Amino acid sequence: MDRTPTGPLGGLRVLDLTRVLAGPTCTQMLGDLGAEVIKIERPGAGDDTRGFAPPFWPNTGESAYFLGANRNKKSVTLDIAKPEGQAVVHRLLESCDILAENFKVGALAKYGLGWEQLKEKHPRLIYCSITGFGQDGPYAPRPGYDALVQAMGGVMSLTGDPAGTPQKVGIPIADLFAGLYGCIGILAALNHRNATGQGQRIDIGMLDTHVAWLANQGMNYLATGENPPRLGNQHPNIAPYQEFPTQDGYIILAVGNDPTFERFCKAVGQERLLADERFATNAKRVENRGLVTETLTPVMRSKTTAEWIEALEALKIGCGPINTLEQVFADPQVKARGCVVEMPHASGETVKVIANPVRLSATPPAYKSAPPVLGQHTAEVLGGLLGMGGAEIAALKEKGVA
Structure with missing residues (x-):
């Protein structure tokens, strides 16, 4: 398959084993910046967020949630729990630069796809793991959920009316920050690989990233030893x-x-x-x-x-x-900056997505393809990248592997 560089990350290929939001946020950013992202999804089910609805985008069968984090990706259905599926992943890795995943700690090792199992065979591979609590520590085996991390990471103790109850932020900020920190880690690892030829593992814990963005409030605590109170919409260090x-x-x-x-x-x-x-x-x-x-x-x-x-x-x-959000998307500044992009979807409909905010003067983000329908690119990737014939792909589908 063509690897002609387009965009700042053009020519790079990502094997995307992520789902829901933290991981897909990371890989969508890579796709927006030019990387080819191959999203592996469960046959017949796909990314969990395909079912996070309503709302569905009209006449597409796709949830608005899924559309928000999966543009510029190719969807390949593959059951990595089956040996045949694992074999396909190993073949794909021969031409991939980055593997991104957000399975529970140790889960991919059961399929022969853990970092320790891959790093010798693929020394240039950049392997990014995004989990709730990181790869070690007493909480490492626990699953991570946005609201849980907002609670455990302290931001809920800082948010809400002083006379009311602790509140989480109204969007899944713990997921989003973990995905963005993961992308930053990948970009740093790519620079290191360019200099040394060596890949590495990136270990992103949602709780770690949540603590990191406590920012001035975290520093206020470290300076005083006192937990900052909830102040509603007031600022802890500035008035009014x-x-x-x-x-x-x-x-x-x-x-x-x-x-x-x-x-x-x-x-x-x-x-x-x-x-x-x-x-x-x-x-x-x-x-x-x-x-x-x-x-x-x-x-x-x-x-x-x-x-x-x-x-x-x-x-x-x-x-x-x-x-309100109606007013946000009607705002003249938001419109002038092109914060909403329309993309043709495989269903024949046009979908709107929220634009990438990174404005690069020479190599701006590109909107190459709308979020894919489940398995949209299975034949294209397995045939074009691995050279599989139609009969071989059909046999995988018959077995429930693809």
């Missing part, structure tokens, strides 16, 4: 930086420093606050955040959201509406 009610809804106000606060106070007729030591510096405002909220709430209620945005943006004061 939160939502306020307006005359007709809500607005986010983000005052990032003292000069901005001074401009804000003068703009809203609250110059008196500048002489009050409780408001004089950001540190004091954080210390007195309750007073800040109480003082500014009636001020912000005096205008509509649109009126505030027009007035504050003119003064370069951070602010913005709290959009």
Whole structure:
């Protein structure tokens, strides 16, 4: 099969043994950047997310969930639990640069496809494993789920109304970050291989990546030994930086420093606050955040959201509406940046996908193929890459292998 370089990762081939979201996020990024991604799926079932519905995309039979993480991939049905399926995987690996997987720890070794079993035969192979808790440690055997990792990783203790219950983030952020960190690891390993000729194993644990992006809140804890409290929509280190009610809804106000606060106070007729030591510096405002909220709430209620945005943006004061998704996708900035891409699907329908946000001036992401239907490329890959004839492929299908 053609390996003519297209895109920054053109010429690279990925054997994708991932499913659900963390792994597919990683491999979709590689596909967007030009790699050929061969997605191995269970015959008759496929990636679990094909059934994560409703909603289905109209007239395609595909879940919206699956469509969101599987473009630029070729779907090959193969039962790797059967020896014949394992043999096909070994043949595919002869021409693959990267293997990505998110099976439970040790699961692929049962099929002869573990890192330790492959690294001698394929010394240039980059082998990326994404699991809930990594390859070692007391939790390594446990399955990983996004909500579970959000809970165990601390972010739920930081999220939600102070008087309410802990809340998870409204999208599967633990899965997404694990996938993106996996992609970063693969790119680093590719650079190392370019210099040395040697592949390596990348061990991504969702809990590890979750702890890594605790960022300023994690550092706040390490500096004080105190668990940061839930603050709703307020910022732990800046004030005012939160939502306020307006005359007709809500607005986010983000005052990032003292000069901005001074401009804000003068703009809203609250110059008196500048002489009050409780408001004089950001540190004091954080210390007195309750007073800040109480003082500014009636001020912000005096205008509509649109009126505030027009007035504050003119003064370069951070602010913005709290959009629904309908408003997000209708936003002129989102439209101008081309954040939605339409792709022709194998069903004959056109599907919309959310664009890759990495903007490269010379080699931008490409949208070569829509998320595939189950097994769409089995004959193409097994015939074109492995040289199998129609009868041999048909025999594999007859046995339930392909």
